[in-house]
Amino acid sequence: MTAHVVSVARGRSHNFSKPTQMWIRLVAGLGVDGDAHQGETVKHRSRVARDPTQPNLRQVHLLHSELLDELRPRGFDIGAGQIGENILTTGLDLLGLPTGALLHLGEAAVVEITGLRNPCVQLDRFRPGLMAATLDRDAAGGLIRKAGVMGVVRVGGDVRPQDPIRVVLPAGPHRPLLPV
Numbered sequence: 001m002t003a004h005v006v007s008v009a010r011g012r013s014h015n016f017s018k019p020t021q022m023w024i025r026l027v028a029g030l031g032v033d034g035d036a037h038q039g040e041t042v043k044h045r046s047r048v049a050r051d052p053t054q055p056n057l058r059q060v061h062l063l064h065s066e067l068l069d070e071l072r073p074r075g076f077d078i079g080a081g082q083i084g085e086n087i088l089t090t091g092l093d094l095l096g097l098p099t100g101a102l103l104h105l106g107e108a109a110v111v112e113i114t115g116l117r118n119p120c121v122q123l124d125r126f127r128p129g130l131m132a133a134t135l136d137r138d139a140a141g142g143l144i145r146k147a148g149v150m151g152v153v154r155v156g157g158d159v160r161p162q163d164p165i166r167v168v169l170p171a172g173p174h175r176p177l178l179p180v
Contacts, residue, residue: 003092003165005105006065009081010035014045016122018081026109028156031059032086056152057114057180062103063148065090070146071133083123083130085148087111092165094149098174104166108157115180119147150180 010032011018018035025033029040037043042054063085068078080088087105094113101113123130136144 003167004090005159005161005163005165006088006090007080007161008087008159010086011084012036016084016126018084018086020081023158023160024086025158026060026105026111026153026156028153031056031153035086037061058117058150059153060087060111060151061085061117061148062087062089062094062111062113062151063117064088064092064094067134067146067148071130074133076127076130076133078127078130083126083147087159089165092167095144095146095177097149097167097177098170099177100170100175102154102168102170103151104168105159106157106163108155109153109159110155110157111151112154113149113151113177115150116145116177117147117150118179119145123147145179149177 007020008024009018009020010024012034014036027033031038039056041052042048042056044058047054061084065088071078097113103111119131119134123134134147136146138144
């Protein structure tokens with residue numbers, strides 16, 4: 001399967017879910033045009049409260065549709081944009097990418113992966129038990145966060161459903177994704 005965009009979403013206010021769109025525009029150094037999390041510095045309320053001058057490493061939230069498929073039999077019927085992602089993907093192991101991987105989306109846009117989305121209590125407010133459902137343990141007992149990845153826009157451009165995604169890995173050694 002070729003990796004591609006399933007859906008795109010943006011939200012102008014700090015609501016948990018984001019309405020899906022026909023397309024979104026990514027703006028270099030800022031994020032999704034018209035999204036509440038757009039900007040050079042942090043926009044997530046809890047991070048702004050700690051230090052509003054922090055760089056915004058969470059300009060774009062990407063989620064793999066395979067997670068939604070995994071959650072459905074567990075009683076979580078979740079649609080595109082409902083858990084706050086800007087870009088829903090398929091055919092790409094987002095969680096297996098290293099820090100600094102570049103995702104070329106559509107004709108021009110490039111997003112650099114900065115880290116993992118850390119599942120938080122907002123998931124449980126949306127659907128009770130969802131936070132635990134997006135966490136797992138590896139064979140050694142280490143925590144696996146499955147709620148997607150975060151990135152920053154390096155090259156702007158429009159992104160639409162069905163746009164192809166091409167991955168460019170950074171020079172090694174690769175650093176695993178950590179929560180941002």
